[in-house]
Amino acid sequence: MNNPRKIPQIIEPQVTIEGAGVRLLRSFGPKVSNLFDPFLLFDHFAFNDPLEGPIRGFPYHPHRGIETVTYMLEGSTAHRDSLGNEGLIGPGDVQWMSSGRGILHEEMPRRGESGNIYGFQLWVNLPSHLKMSEPRYQEVNASTIPTFEKDGVKIRVVAGTVDGVSGPVEDISASPLYLDVELAPASVWRFPIPSGHSALAYVFHGEGVFDDQTVNATHMLKFSDDGDHLEVKTENDSVRFMLIAGAPFKEPIVPYGPFVMNTLEEIQDTLKELRNGTFIK
Numbered sequence: 001m002n003n004p005r006k007i008p009q010i011i012e013p014q015v016t017i018e019g020a021g022v023r024l025l026r027s028f029g030p031k032v033s034n035l036f037d038p039f040l041l042f043d044h045f046a047f048n049d050p051l052e053g054p055i056r057g058f059p060y061h062p063h064r065g066i067e068t069v070t071y072m073l074e075g076s077t078a079h080r081d082s083l084g085n086e087g088l089i090g091p092g093d094v095q096w097m098s099s100g101r102g103i104l105h106e107e108m109p110r111r112g113e114s115g116n117i118y119g120f121q122l123w124v125n126l127p128s129h130l131k132m133s134e135p136r137y138q139e140v141n142a143s144t145i146p147t148f149e150k151d152g153v154k155i156r157v158v159a160g161t162v163d164g165v166s167g168p169v170e171d172i173s174a175s176p177l178y179l180d181v182e183l184a185p186a187s188v189w190r191f192p193i194p195s196g197h198s199a200l201a202y203v204f205h206g207e208g209v210f211d212d213q214t215v216n217a218t219h220m221l222k223f224s225d226d227g228d229h230l231e232v233k234t235e236n237d238s239v240r241f242m243l244i245a246g247a248p249f250k251e252p253i254v255p256y257g258p259f260v261m262n263t264l265e266e267i268q269d270t271l272k273e274l275r276n277g278t279f280i281k
């Protein structure tokens with residue numbers, strides 16, 4: 001590890017209204033340019049003001065061609081879908097949903113005891129040969145997510161493997177790494193990432209030095225593609241961030257709302273099926 005990745009891009013998350021009027025912070029969404037391949041979208045839900053009124057959530061909507069990962073830190077998300085699944089994603093829990101050829105679902109955030117709702121949703125692309133696969137879910141309880149601490153660095157492994165510790169979410173096409181990382185003040189973390197893999201860090205608490213650039217919450221960092229490791233340091237503050245990394249699929253994408261396919265024709269077919277009532281098989 002002698003060539004740390006640079007940070008050519010720091011993204012300021014934008015307030016976005018989604019679902020039935022939910023305010024969230026979006027770092028990026030699906031675009032033809034596919035700059036974050038294999039990742040398509042990153043949203044941060046942070047509701048902590050009771051004056052914001054009722055949380056309306058995301059009533060029934062379809063997805064095709066993607067995987068969505070919901071990670072809650074405070075409050076919860078109640079969900080239901082067209083396959084008959086129903087559940088509650090609580091604090092520290094993860095839900096990994098592979099929409100494959102199609103799913104209709106409802107996602108309704110709820111306040112926790114603190115009155116807050118705090119969580120993230122990441123969209124990961126599916127490769128063309130799996131876009132029309134059977135939909136499926138992985139529900140992961142907080143207690144089964146491995147956490148380890150070493151030299152002031154605390155890591156929860158949601159997906160992927162760190163120091164021989166593997167996260168509970170498996171069989172995701174992109175084989176991504178998804179980590180919740182916290183550095184105590186005056187700590188250093190160096191982490192190897194294969195060259196060419198996309199790597200992102202979403203800083204949501206405190207302040208850290210990422211390859212010589214001081215970055216505070218709340219910002220999304222995109223690392224350069226070249227280099228063999230990531231380097232994060234802290235000074236007087238602690239820092240907490242989600243680390244997201246994976247190998248790009250390098251396939252063209254055509255996004256349309258909650259669908260991400262490879263061609264315009266596939267999007268047109270999807271819309272036709274929705275109209276005909278044949279979207280859910």
Ligand code: FE
Nearest residue numbers: 063068105107
């Ligand atoms: Fe959804």
